[in-house]
Amino acid sequence: MSYTPHTEDEIREMLARIGVSSTAELFANIPGSLRSRAELKLAPALDERALLRHMRGAAAQNRTVNNETSFLGAGAYHHFIPAAVGALAGRGEFTTAYTPYQAEISQGTLQAIFEFQSMICQLTGLDVANASLYDGASSIGEAALMAMRATRRRKICVSAGLHPHWLQVLRTYVEGIGTEIEILPLGDDGRTQACAPDEQVAAVILQSPNFRGCIEDVAAFSLAAHDSGALMVLGTSEALSLALLKSPGELGVDIACGEAQSFGVPLSFGGPYVGYMASVKKLVRQLPGRLIGQTVDAEGHRAFVLTLTTREQHIRREKATSNICTNQGLMMLRATIFLALLGKRGLRRMAEMNLSLSSYARSRFEAAGLHLIHSAPTFNEFVVEVPGLEQKLERCREQAIQPGTPLGDFETGAADHLLVCVTEMNSREEIDRLVRELAA
Amino acid sequence: MSTPGRSGLVFEEPLLFERSRPGRKGVSLDDAGVPAIDPIEALGADLVREEIPNFPELSEFDVVRHFTRISQWNYGIDTGFFPLGSCTMKYNPKVNEAMADLPGICDVHPMAPDADVQGFLALAHELENALAEIAGLDHVTLQPAAGAQGEFLGMRMVQAYHRANSEPQRTRVLIPDTAHGTNPASAALNGMEVVEVECDEDGVLHPEMLEPLLDERLSALMLTNPNTLGLFEPHVERLSEMVHAAGGLVYMDGANMNALMGAAKPGHMGVDVMHFNLHKTFSTPHGGGGPGSGPVAVRDILAPYLPVPVVRREGEGEGEGDRYVLDRDLPHTIGRIHGFLGNAGIWIRALAYIRTLGAEGLEELTERAVLNANYLLSELRQDYDVPHDQRVMHECVLTDKRQHDHGVTTADIAKRLMDYGFHPPTIYFPLVVSGALMIEPTETESLETLDGFVSAMRAIAREAETSPEKVTNAPQRPVVRRLDEVLAARKPRLRWTPE
Numbered sequence: 001m002s003y004t005p006h007t008e009d010e011i012r013e014m015l016a017r018i019g020v021s022s023t024a025e026l027f028a029n030i031p032g033s034l035r036s037r038a039e040l041k042l043a044p045a046l047d048e049r050a051l052l053r054h055m056r057g058a059a060a061q062n063r064t065v066n067n068e069t070s071f072l073g074a075g076a077y078h079h080f081i082p083a084a085v086g087a088l089a090g091r092g093e094f095t096t097a098y099t100p101y102q103a104e105i106s107q108g109t110l111q112a113i114f115e116f117q118s119m120i121c122q123l124t125g126l127d128v129a130n131a132s133l134y135d136g137a138s139s140i141g142e143a144a145l146m147a148m149r150a151t152r153r154r155k156i157c158v159s160a161g162l163h164p165h166w167l168q169v170l171r172t173y174v175e176g177i178g179t180e181i182e183i184l185p186l187g188d189d190g191r192t193q194a195c196a197p198d199e200q201v202a203a204v205i206l207q208s209p210n211f212r213g214c215i216e217d218v219a220a221f222s223l224a225a226h227d228s229g230a231l232m233v234l235g236t237s238e239a240l241s242l243a244l245l246k247s248p249g250e251l252g253v254d255i256a257c258g259e260a261q262s263f264g265v266p267l268s269f270g271g272p273y274v275g276y277m278a279s280v281k282k283l284v285r286q287l288p289g290r291l292i293g294q295t296v297d298a299e300g301h302r303a304f305v306l307t308l309t310t311r312e313q314h315i316r317r318e319k320a321t322s323n324i325c326t327n328q329g330l331m332m333l334r335a336t337i338f339l340a341l342l343g344k345r346g347l348r349r350m351a352e353m354n355l356s357l358s359s360y361a362r363s364r365f366e367a368a369g370l371h372l373i374h375s376a377p378t379f380n381e382f383v384v385e386v387p388g389l390e391q392k393l394e395r396c397r398e399q400a401i402q403p404g405t406p407l408g409d410f411e412t413g414a415a416d417h418l419l420v421c422v423t424e425m426n427s428r429e430e431i432d433r434l435v436r437e438l439a440a
Numbered sequence: 441m442s443t444p445g446r447s448g449l450v451f452e453e454p455l456l457f458e459r460s461r462p463g464r465k466g467v468s469l470d471d472a473g474v475p476a477i478d479p480i481e482a483l484g485a486d487l488v489r490e491e492i493p494n495f496p497e498l499s500e501f502d503v504v505r506h507f508t509r510i511s512q513w514n515y516g517i518d519t520g521f522f523p524l525g526s527c528t529m530k531y532n533p534k535v536n537e538a539m540a541d542l543p544g545i546c547d548v549h550p551m552a553p554d555a556d557v558q559g560f561l562a563l564a565h566e567l568e569n570a571l572a573e574i575a576g577l578d579h580v581t582l583q584p585a586a587g588a589q590g591e592f593l594g595m596r597m598v599q600a601y602h603r604a605n606s607e608p609q610r611t612r613v614l615i616p617d618t619a620h621g622t623n624p625a626s627a628a629l630n631g632m633e634v635v636e637v638e639c640d641e642d643g644v645l646h647p648e649m650l651e652p653l654l655d656e657r658l659s660a661l662m663l664t665n666p667n668t669l670g671l672f673e674p675h676v677e678r679l680s681e682m683v684h685a686a687g688g689l690v691y692m693d694g695a696n697m698n699a700l701m702g703a704a705k706p707g708h709m710g711v712d713v714m715h716f717n718l719h720k721t722f723s724t725p726h727g728g729g730g731p732g733s734g735p736v737a738v739r740d741i742l743a744p745y746l747p748v749p750v751v752r753r754e755g756e757g758e759g760e761g762d763r764y765v766l767d768r769d770l771p772h773t774i775g776r777i778h779g780f781l782g783n784a785g786i787w788i789r790a791l792a793y794i795r796t797l798g799a800e801g802l803e804e805l806t807e808r809a810v811l812n813a814n815y816l817l818s819e820l821r822q823d824y825d826v827p828h829d830q831r832v833m834h835e836c837v838l839t840d841k842r843q844h845d846h847g848v849t850t851a852d853i854a855k856r857l858m859d860y861g862f863h864p865p866t867i868y869f870p871l872v873v874s875g876a877l878m879i880e881p882t883e884t885e886s887l888e889t890l891d892g893f894v895s896a897m898r899a900i901a902r903e904a905e906t907s908p909e910k911v912t913n914a915p916q917r918p919v920v921r922r923l924d925e926v927l928a929a930r931k932p933r934l935r936w937t938p939e
């Protein structure tokens with residue numbers, strides 16, 4: 001296969017116009033010692049049919065949320081995606097456009113981002129939002145850096161309820177510059193234990209619902225953070241919960257961030273996803289990533305443009321707010337289309353379905369004599385204790401059920417703890433089967 | 441005027457919020473099939489929010505028409521020529537998209553046990569191997585979500601290496617002024633000290649310029665090769681030797697790998713660590729700013745610091761077929777840079793590209809990318825100033841020097857190109873060239889497209905001499921005219937609010 005259009009005649013003509021006799025001459029600046037060792041040893045090229053066979057063959061070896069019954073969550077969520085999301089986001093005018101540096105011919109992308117920013121502000125109850133970040137995990141890292149810039153402090157307090165992968169990414173983001181990290185433990189109820197940050201602390205970072213599915217008392221932490229001059233950062237891995245739970249803004253949060261994969265982005269083995277970030281207005285110049293603003297053109301028409309770019313890497317280089325030079329444009333677009341389709345009532349309805357179905361699952365587990373570990377309220381995820389979990393997992397596998405995420409992989413002493421996620425994609429019958437298999 | 445387009449009907453389209461009508465809905469969600477729970481009863485009034493004020497209410501058709509209309513205000517590579525230097529906008533083959541959408545690819549959960557995702561791990565391993573071969577290096581991690589995140593990760597590993605070797609004082613990173621803009625920020629974010637090295641008049645780095653900077657503080661040289669002037673760094677082998685002799689490592693920004701595949705391998709140049717931009721070199725669509733993917737390749741010495749988990753192949757030759765596991769137990773790992781394993785959907789697109797082209801195809805695309813760039817340079821040098829007039833790799837840099845005398849700037853030329861139906865090149869970058877126009881045609885553009893672009897550029901050069909106001913008043917044809925960027929920055933309106 002080849003995607004280059006040149007005919008032999010054209011190549012000859014072009015070389016003649018350049019004034020060289022061969023293509024090799026164009027590479028004269030590369031030392032011969034390098035050129036001679038450049039040969040690539042790759043598998044032979046496949047035509048499109050053979051490629052399809054190869055990829056389908058590999059894909060067939062994967063278990064998916066569609067060929068088995070899945071209760072997996074833990075930071076990635078199986079939600080309904082209306083067909084219109086893919087159809088619209090897949091338009092070549094969107095997929096094959098570049099970063100909208102040239103605003104006059106990028107108004108489609110720019111308006112979509114402006115709409116995304118607006119809806120993230122509405123969902124989070126905050127003043128400003130950016131054009132998206134790589135993923136939820138990096139949004140926490142960026143929020144920590146942002147809080148340290150804004151407060152000029154070097155320590156952060158992080159809940160043990162933060163997704164363990166996100167905590168690892170956070171460490172990667174801040175360890176190079178010697179940031180001190182204090183971990184706030186979880187209580188038996190599954191919520192983070194209260195803290196009293198000292199005056200070194202730049203940010204108190206909480207996740208709600210947290211990794212164990214528990215909804216935190218965020219407002220109390222906001223008060224404690226603000227008392228010490230720290231910023232309150234709230235991460236959310238299940239963005240659908242924003243449709244139902246008090247918004248971060250109402251809870252005194254300064255920076256709300258997280259993962260918006262739930263909004264129309266396929267699971268795709270973990271990426272590409274879409275991180276979001278919103279903040280109170282006074283932090284706008286510390287906000288990393290792109291911002292789109294409204295303005296007018298030379299004839300007075302409303303138009304949109306990248307703005308406040310002096311915060312960005314391409315202006316101040318090593319003094320930049322962050323090194324981000326991209327956003328998750330296509331995933332951001334999917335989220336925008338998804339939110340527009342579900343709208344005010346659809347989004348709330350989906351969130352309530354998640355609450356109802358997971359509440360039903362909780363009650364069935366309890367009725368079957370299985371212990372729900374935490375007493376704190378939950379949204380669509382919760383932890384259940386399953387004695388002999390390892391054998392049960394094997395049995396479920398044979399029944400084509402993926403019962404959830406075993407927490408023993410992440411924490412000591414949690415060998416029988418299973419994180420179960422129930423969404424609108426699960427039916428009552430599936431839940432009943434899951435409970436039967438785990439209780440048996 | 442001869443252009444690849446003519447004006448058609450362009451629709452007005454309000455914001456989603458302005459299209460919204462109370463009571464409209466775009467999706468039906470049936471009964472959950474279980475007793476409905478009252479959120480306030482279940483969670484308490486303290487936790488539950490009121491309905492979201494002014495959130496959109498639209499029919500499905502409203503949404504379809506809205507996004508179809510605004511898509512038409514966009515210029516994409518499927519629409520026309522995108523000569524964006526250093527951004528590499530080439531054709532995105534449709535088969536790549538189809539592969540990423542396959543059942544068994546797009547619907548795989550990242551928390552599924554390793555045994556249940558063997559196919560995905562096999563594909564990841566296959567891509568890692570192909571990238572390692574192209575790099576001429578030993579190991580690859582696919583985790584970084586973008587090139588800049590790859591840079592950050594690469595420098596983080598360099599830092600971990602020096603610390604593990606009890607040389608924490610090695611914090612200085614030497615970065616030529618012809619490097620990509622994110623490089624200094626990626627080093628600085630790791631707490632490293634950035635030292636900019638000026639390139640010579642010939643646009644490349646010479647050994648003697650590095651000499652005075654090689655001391656016990658040296659952490660790494662961070663080189664973009666080919667650099668942002670489109671030039672191959674001809675002294676790279678010697679530069680690497682010097683850096684290594686002084687105890688430092690060599691990082692290569694591999695954003696421009698479409699100029700090197702089959703022509704030279706970074707591993708042979710002495711490079712220890714580099715990142716790829718899958719969305720540039722391997723044609724995955726960039727979607728108005730992302731997603732990208734920025735895998736990092738390293739020499740053996742940096743393998744202990746790779747992010748976890750690492751894909752490993754087991755059971756080779758045991759008759760049971762291959763088995764892949766995710767190794768999470770690397771004692772010296774720098775940790776993790778992505779919430780899961782990376783932008784897996786982008787890997788699939790890149791792998792599809794590599795598999796359909798093979799070694800010969802990749803070599804051919806490198807040749808054609810370089811051919812197209814040199815062709816454009818040789819045609820355009822008649823009308824535009826060329827600051828470093830020599831053989832280029834996959835991109836070339838012009839300036840507005842000749843047009844400036846008539847009051848026409850690079851920005852004006854860029855805007856005028858829109859009227860001729862072309863996306864403008866990258867402008868005012870690299871920073872080392874005043875009024876730069878950085879042009880990268882890529883290998884997938886045909887001779888007639890390049891000639892059309894040359895004609896437009898020549899016409900603009902002529903207009904600059906005879907009727908400069910035509911250029912300074914551009915663009916006239918896109919959906920909006922030139923924007924008031926100062927207003928946007930001075931009075932930021934970053935979200936819609938009801939009037």
